[in-house]
Amino acid sequence: MVEHQNGIAQATSGQSKPDCHVCSVKGSEAYIELPIVRTTEELRTTVGKFMAIMAGTRELLGVVTEVSLKTPHTVSGPELKAIARVDLVGEISRDETGRQRFRRGVGAYPAIHDRARIINSEQLRLIFRGNKSTFAEIGRLHNDTSVPAYVDVENLVTKHFAVLGSTGVGKSSGLAVILRQVIRTWRELRVLILDHHNEYGSVFGDQANLVGAKNLRLPFWLFNFEEFSDVLYAGKPPVPAEQDILSELIPLAKTQYLNRRQSAERPSALRKVEPRQSGFTADTPAPYLMQDLLALIDERMGKLENRSSRMTHHRLIGRIETLKNDPRYAFMFANATVGGDTMATILTELFRLEANGRPVTVIQLASLPIEVVDAVVCVISRLAFDFGMWSDGAMPLLLVCEEAHRFAAADPSVGFLPSKSALSRIAKEGRKYGVYLGLVTQRPAELDATIISQCNTLFAMRMANERDQALLKSAVSDATANLVDFVPSLGTGEVIGFGEGMPLPVQFVFNRLSEELLPRSEAAAALPRDLNPGSRREFVNAVVERWRGSIMSHDQSAPPQEPAAVDTGSDGHVRTSAGAAEDKISRALQMARREYLGR
Ligand SMILES: Nc1ncnc2c1ncn2[C@@H]1O[C@H](COP(=O)(O)OP(=O)(O)OP(=O)(O)O)[C@@H](O)[C@H]1O
Ligand SMILES: [Mg+2]
Numbered sequence: 036m037v038e039h040q041n042g043i044a045q046a047t048s049g050q051s052k053p054d055c056h057v058c059s060v061k062g063s064e065a066y067i068e069l070p071i072v073r074t075t076e077e078l079r080t081t082v083g084k085f086m087a088i089m090a091g092t093r094e095l096l097g098v099v100t101e102v103s104l105k106t107p108h109t110v111s112g113p114e115l116k117a118i119a120r121v122d123l124v125g126e127i128s129r130d131e132t133g134r135q136r137f138r139r140g141v142g143a144y145p146a147i148h149d150r151a152r153i154i155n156s157e158q159l160r161l162i163f164r165g166n167k168s169t170f171a172e173i174g175r176l177h178n179d180t181s182v183p184a185y186v187d188v189e190n191l192v193t194k195h196f197a198v199l200g201s202t203g204v205g206k207s208s209g210l211a212v213i214l215r216q217v218i219r220t221w222r223e224l225r226v227l228i229l230d231h232h233n234e235y236g237s238v239f240g241d242q243a244n245l246v247g248a249k250n251l252r253l254p255f256w257l258f259n260f261e262e263f264s265d266v267l268y269a270g271k272p273p274v275p276a277e278q279d280i281l282s283e284l285i286p287l288a289k290t291q292y293l294n295r296r297q298s299a300e301r302p303s304a305l306r307k308v309e310p311r312q313s314g315f316t317a318d319t320p321a322p323y324l325m326q327d328l329l330a331l332i333d334e335r336m337g338k339l340e341n342r343s344s345r346m347t348h349h350r351l352i353g354r355i356e357t358l359k360n361d362p363r364y365a366f367m368f369a370n371a372t373v374g375g376d377t378m379a380t381i382l383t384e385l386f387r388l389e390a391n392g393r394p395v396t397v398i399q400l401a402s403l404p405i406e407v408v409d410a411v412v413c414v415i416s417r418l419a420f421d422f423g424m425w426s427d428g429a430m431p432l433l434l435v436c437e438e439a440h441r442f443a444a445a446d447p448s449v450g451f452l453p454s455k456s457a458l459s460r461i462a463k464e465g466r467k468y469g470v471y472l473g474l475v476t477q478r479p480a481e482l483d484a485t486i487i488s489q490c491n492t493l494f495a496m497r498m499a500n501e502r503d504q505a506l507l508k509s510a511v512s513d514a515t516a517n518l519v520d521f522v523p524s525l526g527t528g529e530v531i532g533f534g535e536g537m538p539l540p541v542q543f544v545f546n547r548l549s550e551e552l553l554p555r556s557e558a559a560a561a562l563p564r565d566l567n568p569g570s571r572r573e574f575v576n577a578v579v580e581r582w583r584g585s586i587m588s589h590d591q592s593a594p595p596q597e598p599a600a601v602d603t604g605s606d607g608h609v610r611t612s613a614g615a616a617e618d619k620i621s622r623a624l625q626m627a628r629r630e631y632l633g634r
Contacts, residue, residue, distance in 0.1 A: 097121035107384030184543035191536030200496025413454035428469030
């Protein structure tokens with residue numbers, strides 16, 4: 036074999052070099068004839084291995100996606116030969132320092148009898164590593180575990196990514212590996228995880244701020260009209276007559292609040308803002324008081340003669356009151372306007388604008404009433420985009436959404452449309468404003484196609500479903516589409532990385548996370564079998580308390596005069612009895628988890 040002077044082939048000197056050459060070319064596929072050599076593991080040519088082809092002055096890199104014995108392409112004599120189909124994925128070039136680099140895209144195509152060779156581990160490591168400071172290791176190559184698999188964190192995050200795979204294949208664990216490296220590599224980035232199953236509590240240790248029903252503050256006035264309606268009607272179609280009343284009166288309630296605050300701040304100011312001048316709409320994220328809105332509806336009802344209109348107003352008041360008094364909705368209604376306009380504080384807290392060593396927010400959606408999850412995802416995604424836009428992208432933010440097919444379904448009749456538009460807006464325009472998307476789904480075919488097409492890095496894990504595989508095939512570039520054939524046979528934790536965040540499209544195994552860092556649903560932590568009867572009873576009492584708290588009104592569940600119902604949490608905040616019950620349960624579960632891990 037003729038060695039070219041500066042190429043990778045130098046590194047193979049001293050080894051037996053099988054004579055491999057191109058025998059057919061079709062589009063970005065080349066067929067290479069090679070002798071069947073079994074002397075070393077490195078020379079065992081099989082699918083997933085990389086080969087280099089000297090095409091004139093260029094050195095092309097390809098991945099073997101098929102190997103067969105003597106096909107019609109074979110032109111050799113009696114010697115047994117193999118034919119490898121190689122998908123060309125890019126070129127190996129040299130930078131100014133003479134180091135080998137991988138570059139996507141193929142500038143020339145191979146010709147018959149161009150020489151080829153198998154890339155060994157050392158060469159692969161060199162090509163894979165690159166020299167960018169934004170590279171981070173997330174796993175090891177499947178075919179050669181001595182070679183680390185890297186992602187380019189900057190490309191990965193800023194061009195959006197998705198983790199796809201059937202249930203239980205290691206998506207959440209893989210995402211945890213990725214995100215831990217992302218926050219280590221890009222210190223200015225903030226990460227907000229929409230954690231559908233409360234799994235990510237333990238992944239980031241004290242680098243994450245956990246936000247659940249107890250400490251989430253998302254005042255009702257931050258919800259736009261559609262989002263508020265979705266909560267009010269629990270995801271069912273709204274009543275149009277009631278909607279008309281709300282859209283007319285919410286701006287008035289906002290103006291009243293503004294006037295009251297202005298006169299409290301500047302008592303001398305005589306002029307009040309007229310509702311028409313205020314410019315408020317039902318969508319403006321400006322604070323107002325729910326009692327003002329209720330009083331306005333009541334006042335209007337009092338002036339009505341028509342019985343059916345009165346009933347409409349009456350029903351609307353009842354609907355709002357029920358929601359307001361439901362302790363599960365305390366995150367929207369309790370202290371919604373304490374201290375005036377709290378929007379800046381909420382955004383600072385939610386998006387970790389003052390990170391203080393905790394760049395990650397985990398929103399524990401499973402602790403919220405199931406009917407509001409859609410609206411909460413929508414509000415948070417919308418706020419993330421709007422904050423990015425109004426701040427000109429001053430603070431880069433990665434929004435990570437588990438179970439993305441639920442919030443951005445391909446089928447328009449599924450889910451809450453505004454949450455899909457909010458995510459789709461980030462997918463399409465977020466990059467301009469420093470807002471990026473990381474999605475996880477077990478049903479890629481059910482995820483909105485436009486959103487997935489904006490994800491420039493895809494991590495494909497095992498997928499048995501043909502529709503999902505077809506979707507993946509259409510989403511990756513043609514040159515790497517054959518790699519999709521490996522997807523049904525991947526093991527747990529194994530993945531193929533495609534796209535711009537990967538230096539090379541490659542099959543690898545995610546680094547293993549230790550037991551205590553694995554994403555795990557809090558609910559999955561079982562009580563220890565040998566828990567003493569007293570603790571067991573205390574645990575059941577706490578469950579009953581939590582259960583009742585969820586269906587009693589505020590006043591009944593936490594009578595202020597009853598000191599036993601008030602508990603001071605570790606953060607110094609006073610909690611209601613429902614909050615104390617939540618604490619007891621989570622303490623018991625934590626204890627159980629620690630015991631379990633200690634075994
Ligand atoms: N990188 C890893 N390190 C350690 N264990 C892992 C890893 N990946 C997967 N596992 C194991 O596989 C199990 C399932 O992984 P995981 O929960 O991440 O899958 P999933 O695809 O997110 O599942 P689901 O569809 O239920 O959300 C984990 O509980 C863990 O035991
Ligand atoms: Mg998961």
